[in-house]
Amino acid sequence: MLRLFKKILTTGIVTENIKPVSRTEQGREDELERMGVEVKRLIDRKFAGSIAIRQVDAGSCNGCELEIHALNNPYYDIERFGIHFVASPRHADVLLVTGPVSRHMQAALLRTYQATPDPKWVVAVGDCAACGGEFGESYACCGAVSNVIPVDAVISGCPPTPLALMKGVLGMIKR
Amino acid sequence: MNDMNWTLSFERLLAAADVTVETLPPPSNNILLWQFSASDWQKLAEQARSYGLRWSAGWAIQEDNVFWVHALFEKQGIYLLTRSIIDYAKPELPSQSTVYPAANRSERHTQDMFGIKFTDHPDNRPWTRHKAWDRHDYPLRKDFAVQGRPEVITPPDTEYAFVKSYGAGTYEIPVGPVHAGIIEPGHFRFQAVGELILNLEERLGYVHKGVEKIAEGRNPEALARLAGRVSGDTTVGHCWAACMAMERAAKVDIPPRAALIRGILAERERIANHLGDIGAICNDVAFVFGQMQFTRLRENWLRTQAGIFGHRLLMDCVIPGGVKSDISAADCDAVKHDISRLRKELSDIITALDLNSSLEDRLYTAGYLSEDMAAAYGTVGYVGRASGQDFDVRRDAAYAPYDRVTVKVAMETQGDIASRLWIRYKEIMVSMKLIERFLGLLEPGDIVANWQVPEAGSLGLGIIDGWRGEIVSFVRFGADNLIDRFYPRDPSQLNWPALEKLVLNNIVPDFPVCNKSLNGSYSGNDL
Numbered sequence: 001m002l003r004l005f006k007k008i009l010t011t012g013i014v015t016e017n018i019k020p021v022s023r024t025e026q027g028r029e030d031e032l033e034r035m036g037v038e039v040k041r042l043i044d045r046k047f048a049g050s051i052a053i054r055q056v057d058a059g060s061c062n063g064c065e066l067e068i069h070a071l072n073n074p075y076y077d078i079e080r081f082g083i084h085f086v087a088s089p090r091h092a093d094v095l096l097v098t099g100p101v102s103r104h105m106q107a108a109l110l111r112t113y114q115a116t117p118d119p120k121w122v123v124a125v126g127d128c129a130a131c132g133g134e135f136g137e138s139y140a141c142c143g144a145v146s147n148v149i150p151v152d153a154v155i156s157g158c159p160p161t162p163l164a165l166m167k168g169v170l171g172m173i174k175r
Numbered sequence: 176m177n178d179m180n181w182t183l184s185f186e187r188l189l190a191a192a193d194v195t196v197e198t199l200p201p202p203s204n205n206i207l208l209w210q211f212s213a214s215d216w217q218k219l220a221e222q223a224r225s226y227g228l229r230w231s232a233g234w235a236i237q238e239d240n241v242f243w244v245h246a247l248f249e250k251q252g253i254y255l256l257t258r259s260i261i262d263y264a265k266p267e268l269p270s271q272s273t274v275y276p277a278a279n280r281s282e283r284h285t286q287d288m289f290g291i292k293f294t295d296h297p298d299n300r301p302w303t304r305h306k307a308w309d310r311h312d313y314p315l316r317k318d319f320a321v322q323g324r325p326e327v328i329t330p331p332d333t334e335y336a337f338v339k340s341y342g343a344g345t346y347e348i349p350v351g352p353v354h355a356g357i358i359e360p361g362h363f364r365f366q367a368v369g370e371l372i373l374n375l376e377e378r379l380g381y382v383h384k385g386v387e388k389i390a391e392g393r394n395p396e397a398l399a400r401l402a403g404r405v406s407g408d409t410t411v412g413h414c415w416a417a418c419m420a421m422e423r424a425a426k427v428d429i430p431p432r433a434a435l436i437r438g439i440l441a442e443r444e445r446i447a448n449h450l451g452d453i454g455a456i457c458n459d460v461a462f463v464f465g466q467m468q469f470t471r472l473r474e475n476w477l478r479t480q481a482g483i484f485g486h487r488l489l490m491d492c493v494i495p496g497g498v499k500s501d502i503s504a505a506d507c508d509a510v511k512h513d514i515s516r517l518r519k520e521l522s523d524i525i526t527a528l529d530l531n532s533s534l535e536d537r538l539y540t541a542g543y544l545s546e547d548m549a550a551a552y553g554t555v556g557y558v559g560r561a562s563g564q565d566f567d568v569r570r571d572a573a574y575a576p577y578d579r580v581t582v583k584v585a586m587e588t589q590g591d592i593a594s595r596l597w598i599r600y601k602e603i604m605v606s607m608k609l610i611e612r613f614l615g616l617l618e619p620g621d622i623v624a625n626w627q628v629p630e631a632g633s634l635g636l637g638i639i640d641g642w643r644g645e646i647v648s649f650v651r652f653g654a655d656n657l658i659d660r661f662y663p664r665d666p667s668q669l670n671w672p673a674l675e676k677l678v679l680n681n682i683v684p685d686f687p688v689c690n691k692s693l694n695g696s697y698s699g700n701d702l
């Protein structure tokens with residue numbers, strides 16, 4: 001137990017203020033930090049302090065999931081902005097959808113969308129969800145998420161980095 | 176060295192059993208190609224089983240008016256590719272899954288995709304096909320258009336005949352395809368009494384993306400990109416296996432420097448995934464300290480990758496003929512620094528994990544997979560190695576750059592979740608050593624070989640050890656440097672069935688941690 005506390009203490013807090021990745025990105029990153037604070041205020045006012053996200057894998061290669069997972073690691077800690085992931089679409093304000101919507105997931109995606117209470121937003125995450133990506137449209141895939149359900153925002157990338165994901169989500173809430 | 180010896184005595188054994196073998200030119204130096212008549216297909220499996228061969232992969236291809244059906248076996252690092260040719264008009268072949276349970280789902284996949292009937296198959300329900308195509312359509316036949324004829328909304332598959340349980344007090348829990356966490360979709364159906372799991376049935380195929388079909392007609396670069404997305408967490412592994420298959424078909428030798436960089440990429444991928452998995456196992460038993468520490472280590476690791484290789488998950492770093500980018504002396508130092516930092520951190524955290532009694536309580540003896548079961552299902556990678564299956568392609572069928580180093584294969588025999596956790600830790604330690612060795616062997620030189628257009632009909636088989644275990648990638652070229660057939664066999668395909676066994680007699684609330692300890696890829700399985 002003591003070792004455990006020692007490690008916790010020596011590790012300290014690694015959560016970042018979304019620091020600039022490089023000097024050239026300085027301007028953009030500062031903007032993101034400001035946006036975070038702004039969004040937190042917005043969430044506090046409009047959503048009583050928190051916003052709930054349900055992630056739906058509609059045929060992804062699992063690369064996008066790995067990076068969405070990373071949002072919960074201590075560096076990004078997306079919960080500090082009042083954004084958290086929930087287990088049921090019925091508790092969700094936002095659906096994060098990945099993948100080129102495999103036809104075998106089409107009905108499940110539609111049902112998940114219907115089960116999400118209004119008002120709701122859908123974010124298409126990753127190139128596959130944005131346009132079909134490497135898989136496109138075929139006998140097995142519907143392609144872009146917008147071919148199946150209405151999409152409010154798109155975060156491209158293969159997969160989008162956690163930083164891109166944060167910016168995308170924060171940007172959407174701000175709109 | 177008992178090298179090729181077993182193949183000779185196995186050939187004699189087959190002859191004694193009245194099975195005729197036609198030996199064909201080998202596709203590469205540690206893979207033999209033997210052809211059998213359809214009527215001998217099952218007998219071959221029986222002999223192979225009794226001789227201790229492991230069933231590794233199965234796939235078909237269409238060639239004009241016939242189908243070539245393949246089964247790949249392995250023993251002592253020597254691969255035996257077997258083939259039988261059957262008629263398009265009457266596509267039937269005796270099933271091998273009565274002998275090898277590992278062949279079960281693979282044959283059902285071939286049945287759904289090609290319309291080949293495996294007679295006497297113990298379970299001929301569809302596997303990959305739900306409702307996206309008609310039961311009389313077969314996507315991998317040449318006359319099936321890649322766009323198919325899908326309905327506007329593909330209905331869910333409600334006809335699948337799940338195993339039912341009867342009797343007072345037993346009840347069913349259907350879970351998925353959409354799960355509670357950030358995880359891939361699949362359906363699990365439990366039969367339970369109280370909290371105890373009596374039976375589990377997996378139903379996968381939800382993320383079937385038609386990978387094999389959309390691979391057809393691609394050039395080597397485009398195939399490499401697709402292979403890198405068969406399973407995103409194994410992007411280096413699959414991309415490497417597919418490139419190796421194409422390189423063997425095209426008779427291209429990659430430069431030594433490229434091989435070493437591939438090795439570094441693959442071992443980094445292994446470490447990244449193992450770190451994430453250990454964290455996730457801790458999370459599933461509510462040991463948040465472990466989860467936070469390991470996800471932090473993983474994030475550090477990915478950031479180095481983004482800095483050096485330009486991609487956090489290393490996508491598209493392996494290309495046909497070599498690797499996309501070189502690493503500088505400064506990069507090598509950064510990699511070394513990364514390793515010494517990780518070693519130091521792990522030595523603190525692992526002792527804390529090891530001494531934690533609540534973790535011990537949850538992980539020891541839970542999710543037990545016996546050695547016999549692991550062998551019967553042909554499980555590979557850390558799942559197999561945690562249950563005594565001493566096999567690693569890197570050591571037993573070494574390919575460049577592993578042929579230049581000694582690979583120590585981590586082993587456990589307990590077969591429980593704890594074993595599958597500790598084996599990951601041991602593999603991380605081994606991988607760090609390997610990366611250091613590869614760095615030491617680096618010499619200036621090319622990082623990509625000139626491509627040579629292979630003759631139409633050239634075959635290639637790439638077999639490597641990905642972080643989940645043995646990956647098999649089959650490629651056949653058509654005319655003009657374009658792919659005619661691609662089949663990737665993810666290790667998950669062999670490991671998934673083991674989950675149905677290892678959860679038995681565990682409690683339902685322990686399913687997530689059992690599942691995580693195996694961590695099969697849905698995408699890699701469903702293709």
Ligand code: SF4
Pocket residue numbers: 059060061062063064098099100125126127128129133134157158159160404407
């Ligand atoms: S966008 Fe890229 S990482 Fe995401 S699911 Fe598609 S292929 Fe995978």
